[in-house]
Amino acid sequence: MSGLMAGKRGLIMGLANDKSLAWGIAKQLSAHGAELAFTYQGEALAKRVKPLAEQLGSDFTFPCDVSDMDALDEAFATLKARWETIDFVVHAIGFSDKNELRGKYVDTSLDNFLMTMNISAYSLVAVANRASAMMPPLKGDGTGGGSILTLTYYGAEKVIPHYNVMGVAKAALETSVQYLANDLGPANIRVNAISAGPIKTLAASGIGDFRYILKWNELNSPLRRNVTIEDVGGAGLYLLSDLSSGVTGETHHVDAGYHVVGMKQEDAPDIALD
Numbered sequence: 001m002s003g004l005m006a007g008k009r010g011l012i013m014g015l016a017n018d019k020s021l022a023w024g025i026a027k028q029l030s031a032h033g034a035e036l037a038f039t040y041q042g043e044a045l046a047k048r049v050k051p052l053a054e055q056l057g058s059d060f061t062f063p064c065d066v067s068d069m070d071a072l073d074e075a076f077a078t079l080k081a082r083w084e085t086i087d088f089v090v091h092a093i094g095f096s097d098k099n100e101l102r103g104k105y106v107d108t109s110l111d112n113f114l115m116t117m118n119i120s121a122y123s124l125v126a127v128a129n130r131a132s133a134m135m136p137p138l139k140g141d142g143t144g145g146g147s148i149l150t151l152t153y154y155g156a157e158k159v160i161p162h163y164n165v166m167g168v169a170k171a172a173l174e175t176s177v178q179y180l181a182n183d184l185g186p187a188n189i190r191v192n193a194i195s196a197g198p199i200k201t202l203a204a205s206g207i208g209d210f211r212y213i214l215k216w217n218e219l220n221s222p223l224r225r226n227v228t229i230e231d232v233g234g235a236g237l238y239l240l241s242d243l244s245s246g247v248t249g250e251t252h253h254v255d256a257g258y259h260v261v262g263m264k265q266e267d268a269p270d271i272a273l274d
């Protein structure tokens with residue numbers, strides 16, 4: 001493997017298990033020489049996250065619930081106590097009440113709308129605010145700055161059955177990427193999103209008829225397959241490394257090309273909900 005990320009340190013937020021998109025990205029970063037810290041949402045996840053971090057040579061794990069601003073401050077204080085600076089952050093976090101990830105968007109409750117927007121969209125702003133303060137200042141020779149990456153989904157752009165309020169939150173997240181990129185650009189801090197195709201993870205299992213979405217994408221995407229966390233990891237490595245030094249404010253699709261297709265493929269069979 002290359003030393004593309006050698007000498008770079010960063011924080012991975014949103015690792016739940018070895019199916020997580022964050023795991024696909026973390027593996028690639030580590031293989032290319034990055035040093036990683038990990039947050040986990042609560043103590044229940046610590047027992048899954050710590051052994052995974054160890055596999056990548058990291059003993060630097062600590063809790064962070066992004067809906068709690070004090071917890072976020074504490075997490076970044078923990079990070080800063082050990083590392084003076086960081087070069088990148090991965091924000092792979094989203095949440096909504098699964099009772100509202102089925103049925104109709106028109107039935108969304110105010111409480112769940114606000115919670116979903118808070119955890120799935122605002123948290124990127126809160127993370128970018130604290131992470132950017134820890135990134136090295138831009139120097140005359142062009143060094144300094146950093147890279148921030150979040151994860152989004154096509155349901156922000158087009159209606160996907162059952163994605164509902166999560167689609168609205170992802171639209172806010174993608175627009176936040178643009179505003180954050182503009183605010184932080186003068187400090188050479190880049191902010192980008194990967195719009196990943198559907199992948200079976202813990203979070204995805206909350207979405208109604210997710211198996212149908214998976215099957216539809218497999219049959220109708222240009223590559224005629226679903227993407228893997230390794231596909232997402234490769235794109236994450238690019239966006240977090242200097243290979244993408246001129247790229248910011250971008251939502252980059254890693255979806256086997258699904259977003260360019262306008263209708264069912266001729267060779268795709270009719271499929272039924274099961």
Ligand SMILES: NC(=O)c1ccc[n+]([C@@H]2O[C@H](COP(=O)([O-])OP(=O)(O)OC[C@H]3O[C@@H](n4cnc5c(N)ncnc54)[C@H](O)[C@@H]3O)[C@@H](O)[C@H]2O)c1
Pocket residue numbers: 013014015016017019020021022040041045064065066067091092093094095119151152153154195196197198199200201202203204
């Ligand atoms: N799986 C897919 O099909 C898919 C597709 C496109 C985008 N995404 C996005 O990828 C990101 C990662 O999800 P995933 O699919 O890997 O599932 P996952 O369940 O492995 O990860 C979701 C993570 O969000 C964390 N989280 C939720 N609420 C939190 C809170 N209040 N504080 C801190 N952390 C919190 C969970 O602990 C978990 O680690 C999400 O933003 C998701 O919307 C997923």
